[in-house]
Amino acid sequence: DAGITQSPRHKVTETGTPVTLRCHQTENHRYMYWYRQDPGHGLRLIHYSYGVKDTDKGEVSDGYSVSRSKTEDFLLTLESATSSQTSVYFCAISSPRLAGRADTQYFGPGTRLTVL
Amino acid sequence: ELKVEQNPLFLSMQEGKNYTIYCNYSTTSDRLYWYRQDPGKSLESLFVLLSNGAVKQEGRLMASLDTKARLSTLHITAAVHDLSATYFCAVDDNYGGATNKLIFGTGTLLAVQP
Numbered sequence: 001d002a003g004i005t006q007s008p009r010h011k012v013t014e015t016g017t018p019v020t021l022r023c024h025q026t027e028n029h030r031y032m033y034w035y036r037q038d039p040g041h042g043l044r045l046i047h048y049s050y051g052v053k054d055t056d057k058g059e060v061s062d063g064y065s066v067s068r069s070k071t072e073d074f075l076l077t078l079e080s081a082t083s084s085q086t087s088v089y090f091c092a093i094s095s096p097r098l099a100g101r102a103d104t105q106y107f108g109p110g111t112r113l114t115v116l
Numbered sequence: 117e118l119k120v121e122q123n124p125l126f127l128s129m130q131e132g133k134n135y136t137i138y139c140n141y142s143t144t145s146d147r148l149y150w151y152r153q154d155p156g157k158s159l160e161s162l163f164v165l166l167s168n169g170a171v172k173q174e175g176r177l178m179a180s181l182d183t184k185a186r187l188s189t190l191h192i193t194a195a196v197h198d199l200s201a202t203y204f205c206a207v208d209d210n211y212g213g214a215t216n217k218l219i220f221g222t223g224t225l226l227a228v229q230p
Contacts, residue, residue, distance in 0.1 A: 031216065033216075033218075035220075040222060041222060042120075042204055042220035042221055042222045042223050043159075043204070043206075043218075043220040044220070045217060045218065045219075048217065058217065059219070090158065090159070094216045103164070103216070104149060104161040104164050104216075105149070105161070105216055105218065106161070107151075107158045107159040107160075108158060109157075109158050110157075110158055
């Protein structure tokens with residue numbers, strides 16, 4: 001397994017509360033990603049990071065913010081959780097794309113978030 | 117905007133049979149990925165396909181890529197129960213860039229019956 005951990009693994013919270021999910025890697029990969037997985041949608045990219053303090057939006061970034069102050073940690077924050085953010089959240093890591101290199105994204109174990 | 121379509125969404129097959137999962141995508145890309153996910157688990161990388169005509173095989177699974185047709189296939193040979201899982205294709209949405217921005221298909225739930 002790639003050295004990726006996510007915390008917490010399960011969380012139940014109430015609408016309107018802030019929530020922060022943590023992704024931690026021990027692989028020293030430069031790129032980190034947050035996805036959400038919902039039935040019928042596959043995985044959708046929320047935000048990604050291409051270096052410390054360098055982040056950008058993905059497909060479904062509304063309602064989410066991220067921060068990366070260290071190479072190994074990538075935080076996803078729901079400023080005010082809503083029921084539509086109930087989902088399974090996956091973190092992933094990768095190396096930079098290089099021509100001809102078949103690098104893949106490695107996924108963490110996931111966090112199941114329920115917003116009541 | 118890149119869109120990725122997989123079909124079928126659900127596949128029930130008997131052990132020993134062959135079948136193919138299809139992944140179509142809408143705009144140019146230079147790499148395509150196949151992942152496997154077991155229930156309640158994370159995603160496991162199966163294949164990375166980089167070029168037109170690329171073919172990769174691992175056990176009973178073989179993946180191919182036709183970039184001109186914007187089509188990838190995942191062929192299952194002589195299915196066994198252990199292959200039961202959800203299979204995702206994902207297409208890189210950052211042609212020529214440095215980051216892997218993946219757009220996923222909705223997945224194919226494969227159930228292999230004895």
